[in-house]
Amino acid sequence: MEEFEILDFHELQVEKQGLNQASKFLQKKIQNGFKVSIVIKKQHNFALPPLQQKKNDLFSKHHQPVDLVSQSSERTENNDKHGSSTSSNQSIKITKNQIISPTQNETPEQYPNEQVSQQSENEEVSFDKSKANSFEQLLQEDQLYKKLRNGLQFLRDGKFKVALERMMDIYKEAYEKLKQQVDKLQISVIILICVQSLCYSSQILKELGQINEALKCLDKCLNQFEINDFDVLCKIYIEKANLYLLNHQYIQSLDYYKKALIYYEQVNWKLDIARILVKISFVYALLHDIEDAKKICYEGLSILQNKLDHQDQRIFETYYTLGCIYYLEKEYDFALEYLEQSKEGFIKLYGEKNEQLFKIMNLQGVIHHLQGNSINAMEIYEQIISYCGDTNSIVLALILNNLALAYLDRMKFKSANLSFTKAITILKSYFNENHTTLQRIEKNKMLVASATLSYM
Template structure:
């Protein structure tokens, strides 16, 4: 496959400090065998609302269920207890000077003038293919690669600490090997393993709630290695945006989503554009700009409906996002309508027990509770507790908190007290006692005593 590089000529002039230098740079690229495509970026000029004061809780200080939408950052920092790229033929560099062998996957064309990424932006970046069999064989045989695969197995088994230790070992040992290695192909292998290990480490730290540490891993990828593969770079940007969103750093999140969007617009990858538009719309909703949020989300939905079968899960995900936007706007009837469409779609695809249903049903329960229908909320929460079974996860703890609060409304004090206690026990197995989620449920638990006294 002929090598090519996609360039925005206006940015190139700025980078090379003038037209003459930019022209010489392009001439050199062509002499080196590149087919150079010049493009003009299309940009979405979304009006960014001013940073507003963090919104007040939708519940009173004495009544705090967790909606997993507006409270996304509550299960974040915890410092004590615990993709394959669809790449064009670009290159990765280390220390801004050494050119490294690129990754390469052919991307199928499903629509004219459009390429579609086959990797979810929420998955870690991986580099499993290269242009030559010799590179692939070196990668397969490298001891660091074998250590990384062991770390992945730990991750699949839920052994996060061991998985993280193994990933960081790969990165540190790889850096040491780079100082001693002179052979270019071997250097390429080591660098790819270093980047891969950092991306997986970031994913693990995210699972452990250590958001700032997860961001540092991605920053190491961006700062230590010059990544010219726009799809790999976009996926790192998207993951950074996801992490900032978890930390309630909405402006930073929006900035990185837009960076990724600009890259995908250059190559007109419609589905990737649509997915990022939906993510951007949610951030706008959190910034209290519901008008732009809905406009952008409907734009993303329109693209998905034009390109995909209407039973595609990505469409049902977008319905969920619209439900969140209307929920944050306190348009609860519209929110429930979209949540029900999302729920029905996932049930048709995957049946009654699918992880995607948990967040949808939880938000339905929260809305019912807000509307004063604690009976309907209890019914939904009890279904979710049954779904989780004996799996003592963070999600189960938050559902138990919500169910306990609904029980309080129905004066089921003993049941509420037991659920608060179980939720706290679960969360303390992940976080320390000063973590916001633990503190929140501890306060809610205190409501049982005051509520009991008020009815005596």
Template sequence: MEEFEILDFHQLQQEKEGIDQAAQFLQKKIQNGFKVSIVIKKQHKFALPPLQQKKNDLFSKQHQPIDLISQSSEIIENNDKQGSLTSSHSYSSIKMNKKQLTIPPTQNETPIQDQEEEKSIKSDDDQISLKYNKNNSFKHSLKDNILSQKIQKGLLFQRDGKSKLAVEKMMDVYKEGNEKLKSCQDQQQISVLIIICIQSLCYASQIFKQLGQFNEALRCLDKCLSQFEINDFDLLCQIYISKAQYCLLNNQYLQSLDNYTKALIQYEQVNWKLEIAKLLVKISFVYALLSKSKQFKKTGDFADAKKICYEGLSILQNKLNNSDPRIYETYYTLGCIFYLEKEYDFALEYLDQSKQGFIKLYGEKHQSIIKILNLQGVINHLQGNSINAMELYEQIVCLYGESLSFGLALVLNNLALAYLDRMKFKSAKLSFEKAITILKVYLNEQHPTFQRIEKNQKLVLAATLSYM
């Protein structure tokens, strides 16, 4: 692992009492094998907005903008108002632990060391697609199976926004397939039924995730791991990665780290550099969250998080061209790490690099820019620059357009708080009202996020009265 040391040049001069001493210090660092990045830290001096003097009275910790990074755990199991994983490789040998029945292995069971990796981009939010190197008879048997057709009907429900019906259909398919396996004697039919069971569980898991029911999503993947022995290393890794993501959304940081590590060990055994790099970046973010929550104690800190992320970035830069979105995504992760460390100036610099990269690739109106704009808005908001924050939040609202998504509700909350900071009480009131209207579609009114935004709404009256 390369060593990186981020140095603030102004502090360096002060510590070493002048430029000559600073130069000697740097030369010694480089000779000792450190890769040194010199950063001139900006000193922002924002004018305090009019409401800032009364902010201590009106704005508690609960009223701060939602960053969608450290607040992810709020979208949890209580989401009961509404309402698999992608492998680019072949489906491999899977056998039921109970019956010890095996599907014939495919080419991916014994991966080749140091093989040429795919350059295609796999989204972390893609579904697990099970691809098969089977004969035509098997493919037709799978396609014509009535349970496969029921899965397709479930996917139609999901496409039409009927998530609860979709997940019910998937779980019914799993239960029916599992029952048929108990009495099935034909080897090919057994293989078909096992694949259908895994497909239904993976689809159900992703729908539960969309509904915010992360514990249920995890249970589906646990059934895949406990009921079937999966010998396809990449499919197994994708399940571990999805489990890690769901744990992360549920604020289970140590469990998330454990699942990412299991996947990393698998990929290291076959030396798939790109997958290793992507996992290092994901792990670095979990390290940062653990550091922020002080769960790590002596196990790690923000310095470890940054070193791991820089190592992942170094691999990506060696394997990919500089316009690859995975590099810009890593800049975003570095921005998140510095944000969690409260090094806001560094965070903004990395976020800007990420944003500019995505704009070059996709244009200024692409949905991938939303999370970057929101975090930039939150940082500006926390630094007291509510004018910039307001403009960034308004950009996001325009990007969402007519879509009434859960993310839009959280951004509207942030925008309303920025409006309050600028004494735009009517605009703040309207933004809060729209946010709550959207949340009623997704959340129970007792949900922590719903109550938090409802509590924020009361600030409008308090702020208005304070200026009467």
């Protein structure tokens, strides 16, 4: 792969007469197989754009499809019956007063090929191995920790309410036990169990759509315990940012992403810096600050390309984010090109049946539909549904809605009605009837009758 180095991104902007042209120039280079290296001579001191009181509704008309970029987070607090699928969550490592060393523990499900954060070469790491071994032994023998590991099986099986009850019971029991302990190493073990149970509870509550309750669990971690492991602290900050993003609280989301970024920059963990930059860029795009969004995302991409194999999952995820940014800018051709690169990468890595691929293809379908190519959109949605098989997930319901809208454009009223009906049936197993997503698709279904009458 040929190298193409930009010594100063700001000079490139001047040369190309603006950020937009510079971004398009780089995008073409990447598409032509160049590995682009960029140097941005500036520290990350982001100025927040003016807060939009309300995000523009890109799909205000009922006949437009659901994009899963700006709309997928429409889980209303306390409206959901149960969640869609088990999401991955990093296990929590914690040190209390620097008594123990960080310990990686079992997680419900790891992303494929997920790699551990890489430290800078000059960072010094030292700890007492005997204490670490003693701590690990105490942890493995602790009855509450064994209960926690057993409770994870309910989470893996999608039994969220049972898993949540188990995790909260473990937290309460551990917290009471903590008050009675005097041994420092044992206290560290119990604190770890408390934090893990709260983090898993937060994860489950997110699956149930109870975002505010999920945030409260993470707040307990931060307020009740002194967490000296900055990496654990960053993971909690990032998860809080993710939750605020789901709740459309973009300024709060940016605040917590930036808190994590500051820590990672202090130790120069390049991959984590890049990961946070990409997340920040997406939030900026949702706040309609597209120019800063593209600049930050390209900076994250350049770090990933310098540090990782070009076929790494995180690079393809960044292509997807760039596709989302250009989509939100309504630069649909550029969005489609990045989405195609992301799609091809995920197919090479994991085949044609993974949820990340469904998300990418759905956005491709939405863009084709918005461009008036409902036939192309219909073919993409049908392909996704064939990949999904018999899995009745929320994602499948949203794609069925989009497919039905494409059928309406092609005057296939019977097929549209069937797709809407199936989508509503699936969503009713997840949401109560006043949920916004369910109500939206029911209104879409009403279009079938009016469209049928108009062609009689």
